Amino acid sequence: MAPTVQGRRVAVEPRTRPVMRDAFVEAVRAGGGELAEPETAEALVWADPANVDAFPAVIARAPGVRWIQLPYAGIEPFVDHLDHEHVWTCGKGVYAAPVAEHVVALSLAGLRDLHRYARERTWSAQTGRNLLGARVTVIGAGGITSELVRLLEPWQVTVTVVRRLDVPFPGVDRVVTTDRLHEAVAGADVVVVACALTPETTGIIDRGVLEAMADHAWLVNVGRGAHVVTADLVAALDEGLIGGAALDVTDPEPLPDDSPLWGHPRCLITPHVGNTPEMGLPLIARRVRENVERFVAGEPLLGLVDVDAGY
Amino acid sequence: MAPTVQGRRVAVEPRTRPVMRDAFVEAVRAGGGELAEPETAEALVWADPANVDAFPAVIARAPGVRWIQLPYAGIEPFVDHLDHEHVWTCGKGVYAAPVAEHVVALSLAGLRDLHRYARERTWSAQTGRNLLGARVTVIGAGGITSELVRLLEPWQVTVTVVRRLDVPFPGVDRVVTTDRLHEAVAGADVVVVACALTPETTGIIDRGVLEAMADHAWLVNVGRGAHVVTADLVAALDEGLIGGAALDVTDPEPLPDDSPLWGHPRCLITPHVGNTPEMGLPLIARRVRENVERFVAGEPLLGLVDVDAGY
Numbered sequence: 001m002a003p004t005v006q007g008r009r010v011a012v013e014p015r016t017r018p019v020m021r022d023a024f025v026e027a028v029r030a031g032g033g034e035l036a037e038p039e040t041a042e043a044l045v046w047a048d049p050a051n052v053d054a055f056p057a058v059i060a061r062a063p064g065v066r067w068i069q070l071p072y073a074g075i076e077p078f079v080d081h082l083d084h085e086h087v088w089t090c091g092k093g094v095y096a097a098p099v100a101e102h103v104v105a106l107s108l109a110g111l112r113d114l115h116r117y118a119r120e121r122t123w124s125a126q127t128g129r130n131l132l133g134a135r136v137t138v139i140g141a142g143g144i145t146s147e148l149v150r151l152l153e154p155w156q157v158t159v160t161v162v163r164r165l166d167v168p169f170p171g172v173d174r175v176v177t178t179d180r181l182h183e184a185v186a187g188a189d190v191v192v193v194a195c196a197l198t199p200e201t202t203g204i205i206d207r208g209v210l211e212a213m214a215d216h217a218w219l220v221n222v223g224r225g226a227h228v229v230t231a232d233l234v235a236a237l238d239e240g241l242i243g244g245a246a247l248d249v250t251d252p253e254p255l256p257d258d259s260p261l262w263g264h265p266r267c268l269i270t271p272h273v274g275n276t277p278e279m280g281l282p283l284i285a286r287r288v289r290e291n292v293e294r295f296v297a298g299e300p301l302l303g304l305v306d307v308d309a310g311y
Numbered sequence: 312m313a314p315t316v317q318g319r320r321v322a323v324e325p326r327t328r329p330v331m332r333d334a335f336v337e338a339v340r341a342g343g344g345e346l347a348e349p350e351t352a353e354a355l356v357w358a359d360p361a362n363v364d365a366f367p368a369v370i371a372r373a374p375g376v377r378w379i380q381l382p383y384a385g386i387e388p389f390v391d392h393l394d395h396e397h398v399w400t401c402g403k404g405v406y407a408a409p410v411a412e413h414v415v416a417l418s419l420a421g422l423r424d425l426h427r428y429a430r431e432r433t434w435s436a437q438t439g440r441n442l443l444g445a446r447v448t449v450i451g452a453g454g455i456t457s458e459l460v461r462l463l464e465p466w467q468v469t470v471t472v473v474r475r476l477d478v479p480f481p482g483v484d485r486v487v488t489t490d491r492l493h494e495a496v497a498g499a500d501v502v503v504v505a506c507a508l509t510p511e512t513t514g515i516i517d518r519g520v521l522e523a524m525a526d527h528a529w530l531v532n533v534g535r536g537a538h539v540v541t542a543d544l545v546a547a548l549d550e551g552l553i554g555g556a557a558l559d560v561t562d563p564e565p566l567p568d569d570s571p572l573w574g575h576p577r578c579l580i581t582p583h584v585g586n587t588p589e590m591g592l593p594l595i596a597r598r599v600r601e602n603v604e605r606f607v608a609g610e611p612l613l614g615l616v617d618v619d620a621g622y
Contacts, residue, residue: 101443101466105423108416117581118420118429121573123565126584132412133593150465155412254434262432270428273437282444 005066005087006298007042009034013058017048020071023285031292038062043295045069045288052077067301069291071284075305088305089291094283096143099194099222099274103148106246106268107131107190110218115244115268129189129216132156137188139181139204140195140223141169148192160184164200178204182212190218197224205229210236216243222274225251230261237266248274316377316398317609318353320345324369328359331382334596342603349373354606356380356599363388378612380602382595386616399616400602405594407454410505410533410585414459417557417579418442418501421529426555426579440500440527443467448499450492450515451506451534452480459503471495475511489515493523501529508535516540521547527554533585536562541572548577559585 010033012024024047025035038044038061046055049071055078059065070078070090082088109115112128133156138145141163149159149171159172162184166177176184181204185191191213195201205219205228213219219242221228230251236242244266250259253272261267291301321344323335335358339346349355349372357366360382366389370376381389381401393399420426423439444467449456452474460470460482470483473495477488487495492515496502502524506512516530516539524530530553532539541562547553555577561570564583572578602612 097443098441101419101441102423104415105419105425108412109420109425109429112413112416112581112584114416114420114425114579114581115429117584118426118579120580122568123580123582126582126587128584128587128590130409130412130590132408153465154461257433268425268429269431269434270423270425271434271437273423273428273439276437276439279439279441 003087004298004300005043006295007066008032008296009036009041009064010043010045010292010295011036011038011041011058011062011065012045012047013038014046014048014051014054016051016054020049020281021047023281024288027285027289028292031289032296033292038065041065043067043069043292046071046078049077052081055081067295069288070305082305082307084307087301088307089301089303090305091280091284091287092303093143094287094303095275095280096147097151097283098276098279099144100147100151102248102270102274103144103192103194103220103222104131104151106220106222106248106270107136107192107218109268110220110244110246111189115246116265119263131190134158134189135187136160136190136192137162137184138172138192138194139178139184139201139227140193141167141175142194142196144194144222145169148194160188181209185209185213185217187214188217189214190220193219193221193223193227195223195227197226202226203229205233207232207236210241213242215241218243219245219247221245221247221249223249225249225253234260234264237261237264240266242266244268246270248272314398314615315609315611316354317606318377319343319607320347320352320375321354321356321603321606322347322349322352322369322373322376323356323358324349325357325359325362325365327362327365331360331592332358334592335599338596338600339603342600343607344603349376352376354378354380354603357382357389360388363392366392378606380599381616393616393618395618398612399618400612400614401616402591402595402598403614404454405598405614406586406591407458408462408594409587409590410455411458411462413559413581413585414455414503414505414531414533415442415462417531417533417559417581418447418503418529420579421531421555421557422500426557427576430574442501445469445500446498447471447501447503448473448496449483449503449505450489450495450512450538451504452478452486453505453507455505455533456480459505471499492520496520496524496528498525499528500525501531504530504532504534504538506534506538508537513537514540516544518543518547521552524553526552529554530556530558532556532558532560534560536560536564545571545575548572548575551577553577555579557581559583 137160139162161169246268448471450473472480557579
């Protein structure tokens with residue numbers, strides 16, 4: 001059972017990141033809450049992801065706080081402060097949409113050769129393919145995949161999801177288990193890596209998978225750099241084994257300046273910008289507003305942290 | 312009243328462009344038609360957009376043809392051959408979807424700085440904005456706009472359509488007439504030009520409009536190059552008056568190699584690839600199949616040409 005808590009007075013602390021605090025203060029008010037000092041607050045919204053050190057002093061001033069909202073997708077930075085005396089929520093699920101949007105941006109850029117056009121200084125050959133009606137294989141069955149399927153709903157794409165367990169995924173055409181990855185990528189126009197990094201998925205994109213892909217297909221990685229065997233990818237791009245690779249994550253990261261992937265005719269690198277701080281602020285602010293509405297109404301909060309499980 | 316014609320035997324001529332002819336022959340058969348020589352055909356599908364000169368000889372061999380399907384979006388190249396003895400159809404509306412997709416590709420590339428990342432040789436600053444939830448103003452109320460609205464349906468964008476007449480447009484938030492263009496672009500994150508080129512719309516994007524746009528906004532042009540006053544745009548980009556410009560059409564076109572727009576930090580040029588021949592072939596082939604189905608069934612054909620109006 002999800003614990004519910006109810007109240008109205010919400011502190012937004014610390015004040016070391018004014019842009020975020022201002023957005024959260026507005027969200028608290030828009031959600032029907034009343035801005036309060038920690039001393040009288042019933043809830044606390046943490047307003048500086050980089051300033052965890054300030055937490056003990058703030059919470060010591062806030063004996064009436066029952067609910068704490070954190071600004072992260074996960075709770076790793078706060079793991080030392082978690083307790084059973086408060087209800088904790090974080091930004092779980094909030095940041096998947098911008099990353100899914102980046103998958104669409106990178107897929108379109110790859111299929112339509114925007115990386116090449118951006119580098120041209122002359123009116124060059126007219127090349128490019130449609131994402132409309134394309135076949136898309138997504139490795140991973142989490143929030144990014146859900147959002148991607150939602151965003152592409154009108155695009156008439158055929159989606160294959162690759163996941164560990166043979167469990168259906170809503171809105172897609174086919175689910176293939178990880179042990180049949182080669183079969184899942186064959187014939188796809190775009191192969192998206194959007195899974196968690198685990199021992200099983202480290203290096204999952206290797207020479208064999210790249211050989212199984214169509215020679216026009218693009219690889220889009222928004223997972224972690226280590227999902228891809230970089231040397232195998234560089235060789236595949238050099239040989240024209242696949243159409244290209246659009247990578248928002250690299251191994252190592254940051255990608256060193258001497259990497260052959262920079263400026264490669266078949267490669268587009270973005271510096272881990274699926275979700276930038278600028279993009280994330282309105283999204284987490286909306287979550288704050290929604291949770292304040294729920295707090296005022298005594299309804300279950302979104303993004304509840306399981307303190308014992310640590311996520 | 313749309314005239315209907317019925318038959319089964321379809322000629323696909325000329326044979327000077329085998330890739331297109333093969334696709335159309337397959338479409339005729341998939342639509343329930345029977346491939347025929349011109350001499351016995353009841354309909355003719357024209358299979359080489361670049362070879363209009365062959366038409367008189369083909370039609371002279373084809374006295375039984377009642378319906379002629381052209382491969383173009385418009386009928387300009389065939390205007391000298393149009394007559395009232397045949398029912399003429401063209402590819403009207405078929406090519407809007409890829410162009411609308413290109414609008415999304417260019418909007419995402421601009422807002423997310425992909426043009427800059429494509430040129431980098433180092434892990435650079437993390438910048439970019441979302442198209443998700445953005446405000447989009449589209450100048451033009453034709454097929455491209457309809458398709459764009461359809462593709463962005465799950466993206467929670469706020470769409471303003473600018474059109475000549477104050478007539479509602481399905482699925483958008485606001486319609487603004489052309490005389491209030493400055494008001495329509497103010498506050499937009501993306502301004503899309505997707506209207507026809509007429510004396511009224513030539514140079515519609517001038518210094519005044521660029522000044523009315525937000526300083527982070529991107530201009531996306533998939534209409535015609537002459538919609539934009541190029542000198543005004545170059546100045547606006549140099550001054551940082553707007554976020555940037557993604558242009559699939561230019562004035563002049565092709566854009567000369569000495570244009571300051573090539574490689575401009577606020578500009579992405581694509582060489583008129585909203586719809587490439589490679590993208591268009593499956594789309595027009597699908598139209599051929601649909602129309603053959605209708606021809607066989609005696610139902611009204613799609614993309615009927617008004618011979619007197621000339622479109």
